[in-house]
Amino acid sequence: MKNAGTNFRHLYYFWVVAKEGSITRAAERLGLAVQTVSSQIALLEQSLGKSLFTQQGRRLVLSDAGELARTYADQIFLLGEQMQDALDQSSTLRTRLSVGISDSLPKLTAYRLLEATTQLATPVRLVCYEDQYEALLADLALHKLDVVLTDRALPTGSTLRVFSHLLFESEMTVVGTAALAQIHSPDFPKNLNGAPFLLPTRNNALRLKIDEWFELQGVHPDVVGEFEDNALLNTFGRRGLGLFFAPAALASDLAEQLQAVLVGRVPQVREQFYAISNERKIQHPAVEAILASMHQDG
Template identity: 25%
Template sequence: MESRHLFTFLVVVETGSFTRAAQKLDYAQSSITAQIQTLETEIGQPLFDRISKKIILTDAGRRLLPFAQEISRMHSLAQEALRSESELTGSLRIGAPESLAAFRLPGIIKEFRVKYPKVQILLKPGACWELTDLVRSGELDLAFLLQPETEDKDLNIETLVHEQMTLIAPPDHPLMSLSEVEPVHLKGVTILHTETGCSYRTLFEHHLNRHGVFPDPTLEFWSIEAIKQCVMAGLGIAFIPMITVNNELAEGKLARLNWNDESQRVATQIAYHHKKWKSPVLTEFLKSVQQHAENWSS
């Protein structure tokens, strides 16, 4: 079974016509017909039902389709692997929660784009559980996660750095007068929440709940920037990663409450499918990530 016959089969399926497939591949239509007939002879079953002017996949055609698609994908990956490093091309589908997309990824992506300008990078924001599912299904090549250190039977997950969390408030907030803020001090205090399902929000809420504190969930934001602006405006306090507020703390726009975050620590991790072949693009990107992570302080 020749791979070119399988590629022709895929184009016929894609275009829905022997004529359009011939036009797309710049073949004579008789050549398309001959290649499909050769495949059908090898398989021993017809691949298409020809009804009027329409062609419809038979059961054998439907069963062959995913194998032909995988062979085509591997062919593309092999071509990519054999190109010189300076000619690295392709695409990379990355997922990351907003805090990492804004405060960990820009330097990595900028450096990678300078080195490999022909690589297309697609960045999808999302919650960690959603991104993990997308890596597991193959819709993402790589995900950055901000969560408690986690293992997964389907994924390679590597910890890059343990992130410090902080409870922020306006500099003139009454809780700033306390030498140490305990969960009980947060009863009745307005807390600005990240979205439901956010890993560090869940840790924070569980910690408060264990001490009999149940925050009002009515103020919920999908944007770290919106949370920071609302805290600066005096709407309440928030529990967010330290990396997202370093500048505002240095400028005195926000203040850190003396809060023990030890039981609510999270880590920045990367995840990719352990069965997925690491293409040259993914391999080089992972190298760049590791180099940057060496300079991140926990």
């Protein structure tokens, strides 16, 4: 016998527990007693005829049925949030843009890409999330995000129905403090042998290109630091701990904000920047503005 229909209050309690990973934390968030939340989830499991959680030690883990239910709950309650956002926008006259920013994307680049959205006739309310590339693509596929900004294209053979849009590309430069530049600028790049360098970690799309360039030039740098967070790398670079690579397109920003001085240009190494969306044709006006701005600059 089919159930009479899903109780969405029960489903919402399940969703919060799944997100919090604990009935106790979910109860605190909901302002309810633990017993209340537990009993409501039990009723939901009874109506669905499936166990949504399993106990692993003291941890509450989603079962296979629970993972599937959470996927649908994500979409259901996200739509509810989007409806509330749309209603809020109707009164504030602001267009909401949910942006996923890859943690490998330089912060200055992210700002440059989003700058066009601040100049639209209709004001934009930016909601920015930073995470790993794969996690952002998953959120985009679930329509939690309007666009993902990243330094890599969609992998070949991906089953996700999302699409890459090349925004721009830039040759790279080697930069550093004035003191380091004075030492290592002459006879570039041969003078980089033994030079202190701050590099992205090896899971970064740019790192492989940098390593190949070093090898082709016969350069053996002294790698004093590797960073997943580009902002942290830049902070160490500003303090003079090493030379680092930066897009030539950001030269003026780097000089102003980091006091970074050009050591040498590396045209053989280029970095690409992409917008990834759910549609082949961009429809969100703020994302269209980003694309138009980049193509105009190019």
